[in-house]
Amino acid sequence: MAFINDNFLLQTKTAQRLYHSYAADQPILDYHCHLSAREIAANRRFNNLYEIWLEGDHYKWRAMRNDGVPELYCTGAAAPYDKYLAWARTVPATLRNSLYHWTHLELKRYFGIDDLLDESTAARIWERANEVLQNEDSDVRGILSRFNVRLICTSDDPTDSLEHHLSIAESKLETAVYPTFRPDGALRTSDPQAFNLWVDRLAAGSNIHITNVNDFRDALAKRHGDFHEVGCRLSDHGLNRCYADACTEDQASVLFSRLRSGRPIDQSESEGFAGFLMLFFGRLDAEKGWTKQLHLGANRDVNAPMVARAGGSAGFDAVGDWPQGHGLTSYLSQLEKEAALPKIILYNSNPADNYVFATIAGNFHEDGVGAKVQFGSAWWFLDQKEGMELQLNALSSAGLLSRFIGMVTDSRSFMSFPRHEYFRRILCNLIGGDIENGLLPDDERMAGRLISDICANNAASYLGLRFAAKREPAAGAAQRTAAER
Numbered sequence: 115m116a117f118i119n120d121n122f123l124l125q126t127k128t129a130q131r132l133y134h135s136y137a138a139d140q141p142i143l144d145y146h147c148h149l150s151a152r153e154i155a156a157n158r159r160f161n162n163l164y165e166i167w168l169e170g171d172h173y174k175w176r177a178m179r180n181d182g183v184p185e186l187y188c189t190g191a192a193a194p195y196d197k198y199l200a201w202a203r204t205v206p207a208t209l210r211n212s213l214y215h216w217t218h219l220e221l222k223r224y225f226g227i228d229d230l231l232d233e234s235t236a237a238r239i240w241e242r243a244n245e246v247l248q249n250e251d252s253d254v255r256g257i258l259s260r261f262n263v264r265l266i267c268t269s270d271d272p273t274d275s276l277e278h279h280l281s282i283a284e285s286k287l288e289t290a291v292y293p294t295f296r297p298d299g300a301l302r303t304s305d306p307q308a309f310n311l312w313v314d315r316l317a318a319g320s321n322i323h324i325t326n327v328n329d330f331r332d333a334l335a336k337r338h339g340d341f342h343e344v345g346c347r348l349s350d351h352g353l354n355r356c357y358a359d360a361c362t363e364d365q366a367s368v369l370f371s372r373l374r375s376g377r378p379i380d381q382s383e384s385e386g387f388a389g390f391l392m393l394f395f396g397r398l399d400a401e402k403g404w405t406k407q408l409h410l411g412a413n414r415d416v417n418a419p420m421v422a423r424a425g426g427s428a429g430f431d432a433v434g435d436w437p438q439g440h441g442l443t444s445y446l447s448q449l450e451k452e453a454a455l456p457k458i459i460l461y462n463s464n465p466a467d468n469y470v471f472a473t474i475a476g477n478f479h480e481d482g483v484g485a486k487v488q489f490g491s492a493w494w495f496l497d498q499k500e501g502m503e504l505q506l507n508a509l510s511s512a513g514l515l516s517r518f519i520g521m522v523t524d525s526r527s528f529m530s531f532p533r534h535e536y537f538r539r540i541l542c543n544l545i546g547g548d549i550e551n552g553l554l555p556d557d558e559r560m561a562g563r564l565i566s567d568i569c570a571n572n573a574a575s576y577l578g579l580r581f582a583a584k585r586e587p588a589a590g591a592a593q594r595t596a597a598e599r
Contacts, residue, residue: 116228118218123499123539128556129546136562137538140569141264142531145348145577146294146407146459146522151268151278153528154291159253160528163243164194167220167529172429173213174201179429181207189424195240202236212498212536219532224257254528258289261531265581266291267348271299272337273315279344290581294407295341295349297334297395301388303369306376313374327363327370331394338398347579349399350407351392352414354434356441360389360448389445396449399456405577406456410438411463412494433463433495439470446478446487457486457576459519461493465504472512484576485517491537493524502540516564519573538569 124130150158160166168174175188178200186192187200208214221227225243229235246252251260258266270276270293282291299312317324320333320340338349361369361383369379369387379387399406413434415421420430442460449455455478462471468489475487489509492501509515521537523530545561548554554561574581 118222124543126546126550128549129543132546133542136565137542137569141262142534143265143573144523145267148269148526155278155281157253157255160247164198170526176429177208178204202231203233205231220529223532257528263289267294269294269296272297273319292345298352303384306373327367342402348405352409355436355438356445357385357389358441358444360393361386366390397454400454407459409461438467459488459490461490463494468508472508476513491521518568519576520568
């Protein structure tokens with residue numbers, strides 16, 4: 115039997131029935147990812163397996179480095195096929211890492227390949243995959259259609275032009291694609307020179323001359339409105355932690371002027387300024403009915419010499435251990451006090467904080483809105499089987515799993531859509547196991563509704579984004595690949 119088979123990860127008959135009947139054919143709503151709007155607009159076609167699979171994948175780079183592979187084959191100048199071979203040699207060393215599952219699930223779903231990837235199979239897998247990539251449905255639009263991706267929300271800087279999103283909207287693409295407003299640059303005040311370059315780009319994009327903090331907020335609000343006009347309904351922030359103590363408006367004015375003059379501010383001042391802006395961003399989102407995403411706790415770029423060599427977001431990151439509870443509750447409570455709390459999705463990178471996040475989420479409500487503050491899907495280092503199960507268990511115990519809005523890829527790769535299948539299989543295995551162990555009633559209709567809601571229905575209702583209705587796939591379509599059709 116092939117490693118990736120119909121019942122992969124489904125350890126009970128009930129889990130198998132739930133997955134195939136209620137999860138497999140659900141559409142994909144990928145409301146947080148880092149896919150390129152430019153590549154979607156251009157309908158990129160990939161020349162080879164390296165381009166679609168390995169290009170920019172810091173998860174694979176981490177594994178390769180840990181296996182002793184020189185940086186030349188990760189972020190260096192080695193030829194694409196040589197980088198692929200280095201990955202193929204590494205794959206057997208990833209047993210019990212989620213990369214082993216993802217690798218073979220992706221080879222199966224995109225190319226119909228059942229071979230286990232290693233040095234001995236690498237050449238024929240490369241050739242077979244490259245053949246399939248020449249098929250009509252292997253460009254970006256073909257991939258989105260094949261995996262029934264109904265919604266994509268990219269991650270976009272306020273200084274971005276949005277031209278690619280406008281082009282996508284005009285193209286009548288069946289998949290709805292929207293930007294997400296991610297103003298992290300506004301909070302990066304440790305380097306005044308870099309901060310000022312970002313502010314200058316913001317000024318150009320908003321057509322507002324920025325000389326003081328009021329101009330700064332006006333420019334951010336202008337771009338927020340521009341994003342809204344093209345369909346954006348989500349913002350996102352990547353923070354070590356929420357900042358509990360916002361500075362005053364007068365203090366923010368002084369700090370901003372100091373930064374614009376090129377002078378540094380200290381860490382305490384930087385955190386106060388960040389807190390001031392985060393309240394401002396919360397008010398903007400609430401005013402327009404957006405959903406705010408908070409990605410909290412990642413310790414980024416920890417190997418300074420390698421970051422200088424390979425660049426940021428290259429896989430030199432770790433789980434952070436900052437205290438999360440006080441700052442997060444203070445932030446949410448302050449917005450609630452002002453009647454300016456938008457819908458919030460909390461993403462946690464440290465499993466030790468799962469119950470902190472799950473219990474905080476349960477304290478903020480709005481009549482008629484199910485789980486207004488969401489404990490979001492397992493993120494980054496927790497985006498694997500155990501991490502997903504820990505998140506699902508914490509949410510089930512401290513909140514309402516039935517209101518959970520489900521999985522996102524959080525990926526830069528068009529090869530990552532099977533991560534939704536991976537999550538759905540884990541979810542169905544968890545629920546199916548509970549039923550067979552007598553922990554849940556043997557009521558397929560009730561369990562099936564829970565699973566369908568988590569896979570797609572809850573996100574569709576919660577986010578309020580427009581996208582085409584679910585396509586009804588032919589029987590078993592979710593299990594067939596381009597190579598098999």
